[in-house]
Amino acid sequence: MANQGASRAARPPAKKVSDAEVPAKKAAAAKAPAKKAPAKRAPAAKAPARSVKAPAAAKGVKAPAAPRTHTALVRQARRINRELADVYPYAHPELDFENPFQLLVATVLSAQTTDLRVNQTTPALFAKYPTPEDLAAANPEEVEEVIRPTGFFRAKTRSIMGLSAALRDDFGGEVPGRLEDLVKLPGVGRKTAFVVLGNAFGVPGITVDTHFGRLVRRWKWTEETDPDKVEAAVGALFPKSDWTMLSHRVIFHGRRICHSRKPACGACPIAPLCPSYGEGETDPEKAEKLLKYEKGGLPGQRLKPPPDYPGKPAPPLGAAG
Template sequence: MPKTTAENRSSTRPTAPTGAAGPAETPTGESRLALVRRARRIDKELAVTYPDARAELDFTTPLELLVATVLSAQTTDVRVNATTPAIFARYPDAAAYASADPAEMEELFKPLGFFRAKTRAVIGLGQALVERFDGEVPARLEDLVTLPGVGRKTANVVLGNAFDVPGITVDTHFGRLARRFGWTTQQDPVKVEHEVGELIPKKDWTMLSHHLVWHGRRVCHSRRPACGVCPVARWCPSYGEGETDPVAAAKLVKPGPRG
């Protein structure tokens, strides 16, 4: 990862406006135009850093991605990917999920935790798809969020990665980084989604989500971010919250679920 000097970081870090310009327009006090430019520069740099960024759940169809995303709650993508091949083989379509034996499904779901609740959700999901969408996963946000166990985050994952419909997926990593970058101060995922969406072109929303999630999992950790090797340190108003020594910071970098 490229390193930045302290001089470069300080010279490009956003600063509050001076003079009688009125209250700050943005969370960092920079102008709206400066915030937009900085946000897009960060995303561009993360795209260079993570050229292979993508959804880290394995799938081949919209239904597989939808089920995998529902199952990923309160567990890791690695565990989901290790479990879903048997699930997808046993339940090849929405009708199979809709008519599943709960006890059998629970056994398959056990490694993922909360298996009873997830069984109820997935069976209900299959039933809703069969009854209201002819067994097909809908490609509209307003339809997806009516399905059991599906909120905006899951819907945007499916839209962006299975249907190429741009969407911002606000998980814990995305929300944390958006606030650290000074793009928003919101805690509510929907508000974060809307505020960040105003900074980045719509066509880039899905990849932006991947970039922030990958960076959050690998470098910009919740407790000890590896600031000293962060490729976007020079544009980050939160630089210094984590380890700034490059050698020590490098030891904090994680490979991520796929290495």
């Protein structure tokens, strides 16, 4: 007990804080720098809402590079042909005809004009001159008057009367089914001959008109501008059995979507395959307004289209609307 008491006596007395020191300590604490609170992050900006009908370019459609090898070119060309076959399963020659003679004459008349204008003109022509013999013996001035709406009517009259006389004199009034014979007829070149061979005789051929030449150059199938060279270059990419229908599909696409001055790129079903995508209108809504014939809900070029054609027949010459 004595030791415990001694131990307590040895401890220093606790220091008392006077009333005067309390305000001083509070003042020092007030002067001390306050701890910074962690900065709050600003809310992240919301991404703009994506338009449901965004332009095709915004959806990731970009012009693919042109094929660099022949093998790649063949694959690209044949894939485009397959896609066009799905888009235009009803593709056909857009000239009205009932026999090879009518098709031959109509094709000659279609130079520098539309198939629609030819189709509106030929009913009166064939009603008056149904055979090569009839047309060969006609009065040129009367023929000119009938075909005047097709333009260049004097030169065309000489051609169709001349070929009719040649059919009468050299082929027994029948249209020949050979290329070498057809191209000897007045006003008949390879393009006209292949239209007749492919659609009246089932002989494969490539028809290089302005639409066909324009599109195959846009797709980089060839850089040629001469029709014979275009025909050879494109023909090398496909089997002969594809040539006639390929021609119809490409021409259909050129007339309806891939126009000369303003292609409807934003409404084009083969945009992801086209090296020239973006040359025309890429906004889908604006592009849709550029579509022609059945794709735009308008009449086609034939007065008597085939049964599977989904569009409206064209009106006859002089009809309202």
